[in-house]
Amino acid sequence: xxxxxxxxxFPIFSDGGVHLCSCSEGALSDRVTSALxxxxxxxxxxxxxxxxxxxxxxxxxxxxxxxxxxxxADIATVSCxxxxxxxxxxxxxxxxxxxxxxxxxxEFPSIAHVWLAQQSRGAIVKFVANHDGLIMVDxxxxxxxxxxxxxxxxxxxxxxxxxxxxxxxxxxxxxxxARVAVDAYQGVGVIPVDINELxxxxxxxxxxxxxxxxxxxxFLWVKPGLSHANDPILTGxxxxxDPFAFxxxxxxxxxxxxxxxxxxxxxxxxxxxxxxxxxxxxTTTTQVSQHIERLAEFTQAALKRQGxxxxxxxxxxxxxxxxxxxxxxxxxxxxxxxxxxxxxxxGQAVRVSLHYYNNEQDIHKLVQALHxxxxxxx
Numbered sequence: 001x002x003x004x005x006x007x008x009x010f011p012i013f014s015d016g017g018v019h020l021c022s023c024s025e026g027a028l029s030d031r032v033t034s035a036l037x038x039x040x041x042x043x044x045x046x047x048x049x050x051x052x053x054x055x056x057x058x059x060x061x062x063x064x065x066x067x068x069x070x071x072x073a074d075i076a077t078v079s080c081x082x083x084x085x086x087x088x089x090x091x092x093x094x095x096x097x098x099x100x101x102x103x104x105x106x107e108f109p110s111i112a113h114v115w116l117a118q119q120s121r122g123a124i125v126k127f128v129a130n131h132d133g134l135i136m137v138d139x140x141x142x143x144x145x146x147x148x149x150x151x152x153x154x155x156x157x158x159x160x161x162x163x164x165x166x167x168x169x170x171x172x173x174x175x176x177x178a179r180v181a182v183d184a185y186q187g188v189g190v191i192p193v194d195i196n197e198l199x200x201x202x203x204x205x206x207x208x209x210x211x212x213x214x215x216x217x218x219f220l221w222v223k224p225g226l227s228h229a230n231d232p233i234l235t236g237x238x239x240x241x242d243p244f245a246f247x248x249x250x251x252x253x254x255x256x257x258x259x260x261x262x263x264x265x266x267x268x269x270x271x272x273x274x275x276x277x278x279x280x281x282x283t284t285t286t287q288v289s290q291h292i293e294r295l296a297e298f299t300q301a302a303l304k305r306q307g308x309x310x311x312x313x314x315x316x317x318x319x320x321x322x323x324x325x326x327x328x329x330x331x332x333x334x335x336x337x338x339x340x341x342x343x344x345x346x347g348q349a350v351r352v353s354l355h356y357y358n359n360e361q362d363i364h365k366l367v368q369a370l371h372x373x374x375x376x377x378x
Contacts, residue, residue: 022355035275063277076260083221091224093229106157156187161321212276216269236262
């Protein structure tokens with residue numbers, strides 16, 4: 001699917017809006033609107049359409065598996081990325097000889113908080129600091145040794161769009177016997193991800209952002225054959241070998257990654273996820289990423305001419321996000337929102353995040369609005 005055809009599925013653009021906040025949430029497509037209507041209709045007409053609802057969950061899992069080139073059997077459906085991170089962390093044993101979790105100050109806080117919570121189980125959490133918004137393999141190297149249990153590497157940082165050298169860090173971690181978890185929420189769908197080449201042990205992401213779904217559903221991929229010290233303590237009937245056996249006295253974990261599932265998944269979110277993922281999978285991530293790279297370069301060049309400075313890195317480390325330094329980030333974002341240009345402020349940064357549905361016209365509107373802002377607030 002070509003970019004303009006893809007863009008046509010998102011009514012905000014035909015309504016005069018400019019959606020540049022996919023790092024926060026993706027734009028609403030006509031496909032997702034239709035899917036949510038289908039959910040409500042099925043509930044109204046069929047009363048208890050569990051078979052068709054569960055089929056939506058399975059379709060969403062299968063579509064996510066297609067996106068990352070994985071086997072659906074290796075993927076669990078969870079409620080959010082934080083839940084996925086907890087399931088990863090609980091499976092680890094933090095012994096006196098191997099008890100260190102390595103993360104980064106560019107990790108999304110909710111994931112870092114899960115790692116910090118493992119301190120009550122004996123884990124020691126160490127943070128790799130960024131320097132001018134960058135973290136490279138050499139920054140991880142001094143931290144990873146034979147005491148490292150788990151290394152957390154975002155695919156893309158939420159803070160500034162930095163693309164991490166995941167594969168190289170994973171190789172380093174594996175040499176020391178550590179496992180690697182990847183939060184792919186800020187990149188999967190617009191950056192090519194092949195789980196067979198990434199060399200991680202765990203990968204998780206929700207569908208709200210670049211996968212164009214709704215909040216309430218996420219997916220956890222676990223490398224097949226990986227053994228764990230602990231079975232999941234956060235569990236429920238969908239983690240059983242046969243959820244519909246209804247055996248309250250038997251705690252039998254599924255052999256596949258379904259063992260990490262808990263209770264009934266969010267059915268509306270599953271409908272939305274399937275619709276969003278089908279749109280993503282109608283493209284190729286190479287095609288999408290090339291479009292975004294060109295648009296990011298165009299965006300950064302235009303903003304640089306206006307005198308803005310950047311927290312986001314230059315290629316090849318820049319992901320689908322151009323991030324500008326701004327002490328007044330909230331005020332800038334509100335000024336833009338009043339003109340129906342939607343970006344995402346975080347601290348002293350304004351995040352301009354790009355998707356396949358964006359084009360140069362969007363950027364021209366952004367640049368003109370920022371020019372007007374500086375005239376009003378010199």
